[in-house]
Amino acid sequence: MINVVLADDHVLVRNGIKALLEDQTGITVIDEASNGKEALEVIAKNKPDVLIVDIRMPEMNGIEVVAKVNKNHADVKTLVLSMHDSEEYVVKSIQAGADGYLLKGASKDEFIKALTKVASGGKYFTGDVTAIIMSNFVNGNTNNSIEPLTEAPKELPFKLTKREKQILSLVLELKNNKDIADELKISKRTAEVHRFNLMKKLEVKNLMELTNKAKEYNLT
Amino acid sequence: MINVVLADDHVLVRNGIKALLEDQTGITVIDEASNGKEALEVIAKNKPDVLIVDIRMPEMNGIEVVAKVNKNHADVKTLVLSMHDSEEYVVKSIQAGADGYLLKGASKDEFIKALTKVASGGKYFTGDVTAIIMSNFVNGNTNNSIEPLTEAPKELPFKLTKREKQILSLVLELKNNKDIADELKISKRTAEVHRFNLMKKLEVKNLMELTNKAKEYNLT
DNA sequence: CATAAATTAAGTATTTATACTTAGTTTTGT
């Protein structure tokens, strides 16, 4: 019997997965969570075999949840669900210690396969992203299984100060330096400097690249 | 027996709804579509009783689909699914002729209730938005039922030309005038003029307001 | 085919952003 906890902020998606899984004998959804923090609480309480977790969630995103689960509840397996087949997300999930990564567009069969594989101690990464992963890790993998990362997760190539993060978030709201300055009660020139340093650190040269990079590194 | 067509770009969501609905006797999902255009084709072919359609979809959004279905297949009922309880979406759905509007966070019970009500010629709008609607239409409504709009859908307070829509979409990607000009092979000055006219028409004075307004009116 | 609407683009003045550098003033870590 596989005991599962579902974490996704949409009831409908949870219901869907639940219906899909419980149609299968040997799988039970013992609890649900609608955000990252709740997921951690629920896991601490219930100790499921597998956590199925969406990346995009309020309070705390799925990847952070996976990282924490791996740290504090090493025996709980994690299967990440995502709408995106972005390399960034996949790699981050692996680094966070996820046991599997599935696209929301996956079929029922693939879903069940992934869950059972993960529950039995295996790894499952959807075929759509396997090629990407392959190029990053050299292993004797069979088709959809890969070994977990052994090396320490490589840290971001930049570190932002508190103030910079503040300014970044305002810049991402497309506010101009004047408005940012007013909002933070600093001079416009100071806002400019922070923005300038931000652009340097993130190695971008315009707003478009900034927003893309920020999204890429989840600096929202 | 109610015959339903599902249109949503996520297989998982479709599977979820399907499982949820077919659990109920008297409801059959006869076909599915993963984007707006496909939805229209599927409807032309199958003539279902009800179309359950997500707002956010590739190719053509759910509201446009509803409008077209209402025009070309008046006997097909439409139930709009959305993640957002935004007034804009609700009002637009009603104007497009939707018979119901449900949040994705709806419970199974509410879902079934909405579907059966819509299928039998009624209207169902989720309680979360009823208050909003009430303030717009004065009718002798019972709880969750409202009358359809009789007046012509009020048009947007601005109309954009083809070129302006093109430029708008590039502006929304945060591209600057130079890049937009290069991309469209026009002079930078021309791009500036179009952007200027855009700002005037939408009555905004900076990028932030522009993106907000564009989102508001679904001008993505 | 004629007129309106749309697209193109230049001119001009003013404001804002960019790309730095320098430097004084907190804050923070050990």
Added chain:
DNA sequence: ACAAAACTAAGTATAAATACTTAATTTATG
């Protein structure tokens, strides 16, 4: 308490955006 890091903000020069206006071509539509 002392250095390092962070925050603040000024100066300067150049580039780009803003806020218009005018006006020459294209393109649509009655």
